[in-house]
Amino acid sequence: xxxxxxxxxxxxxxxxxxxxxxxxxxxxxxxxxxxxxxxxxxxxxxxxxxxxxxxxxxxxxxxxxxxxxxxxxxxxxxxxxxxxxxxxxxxxxxxxxxxxxxxxxxxxxxxxxxxxxxxxxxxxxxxxxxxxxxxxxxxxxxxxxxxxxxxxxxxxxxxxxxxxxxxxxxxxxxxxxxxxxxxxxxxxxxxxxxxxxxxxxxxxxxxxxxxxxxxxxxxxxxxxxxxxxxxxxxxxxxxx
Ligand code: NAD
Ligand code: ZN
Numbered sequence: 365x366x367x368x369x370x371x372x373x374x375x376x377x378x379x380x381x382x383x384x385x386x387x388x389x390x391x392x393x394x395x396x397x398x399x400x401x402x403x404x405x406x407x408x409x410x411x412x413x414x415x416x417x418x419x420x421x422x423x424x425x426x427x428x429x430x431x432x433x434x435x436x437x438x439x440x441x442x443x444x445x446x447x448x449x450x451x452x453x454x455x456x457x458x459x460x461x462x463x464x465x466x467x468x469x470x471x472x473x474x475x476x477x478x479x480x481x482x483x484x485x486x487x488x489x490x491x492x493x494x495x496x497x498x499x500x501x502x503x504x505x506x507x508x509x510x511x512x513x514x515x516x517x518x519x520x521x522x523x524x525x526x527x528x529x530x531x532x533x534x535x536x537x538x539x540x541x542x543x544x545x546x547x548x549x550x551x552x553x554x555x556x557x558x559x560x561x562x563x564x565x566x567x568x569x570x571x572x573x574x575x576x577x578x579x580x581x582x583x584x585x586x587x588x589x590x591x592x593x594x595x596x597x598x599x600x601x602x603x604x
Contacts, residue, residue, distance in 0.1 A: 370569055373598075373601045375453070378449070381459045381543065386443070391436075411519045424515075444470045459536065462479070484496075484516035485514065536564070545571045569583065
């Protein structure tokens with residue numbers, strides 16, 4: 365580990381690129397690594413369009429289980445720090461792979477959800493969306509076209525939303541600091557996005573207790589939890 369300790373106060377345009385590790389301290393299970401409960405489930409059997417087409421009720425049951433898990437979790441101090449930083453700096457964007465909605469609950473306003481949200485549904489027929497913690501409705505079919513409501517999540521085999529990717533690339537290419545937090549950096553195309561910040565000449569920081577395949581691409585890797593390392597990066601920032 366090197367001695368370089370970047371402080372957020374030295375930067376103006378910051379992107380926080382977050383993964384499941386960001387929510388680990390809230391009790392949301394990560395996908396891999398210690399406590400990765402999805403290992404217990406044949407995740408891909410429940411999170412892809414063919415599974416939904418074959419048995420929508422089964423796929424909904426799984427997602428409602430995930431909602432119950434996530435719904436019982438609250439934002440952690442790391443989420444709250446990001447929301448507070450957003451109020452202090454000229455430009456802060458959260459680009460997240462998480463679908464738990466905890467950044468928004470903590471008060472972050474500019475959040476780009478690369479993999480969708482557990483709290484939004486989309487009609488598989490006409491594409492309209494509804495958001496809210498009470499979705500889906502008792503009626504699982506769209507009143508307009510009769511199609512199924514499905515979770516508005518990027519499942520295995522789904523394409524990422526072009527508008528979200530465009531906004532994320534724009535923010536990343538225009539930042540002077542990118543902080544990747546709690547992502548294993550193995551799921552593409554999201555994994556490579558942070559590296560776009562290089563083109564902007566930004567400083568790249570990784571926060572993760574474990575090394576990742578992309579660790580070497582960062583200027584510094586802070587080996588610790590999201591909250592602990594973010595607190596260190598906030599030294600010198602007038603947070604109150
Ligand atoms: P991940 O579970 O792959 O990685 C989590 C990372 O967080 C790990 O590198 C871990 O070391 C780190 N971490 C753990 N606790 C931490 C803490 N307290 N603070 C900081 N870091 C901590 O999650 P990911 O990188 O977000 O996964 C990427 C995407 O993979 C997800 O968004 C999801 O869409 C997709 N996905 C993968 C699977 C699967 O592999 N089975 C299943 C579903 C979805
Ligand atoms: Zn419809």
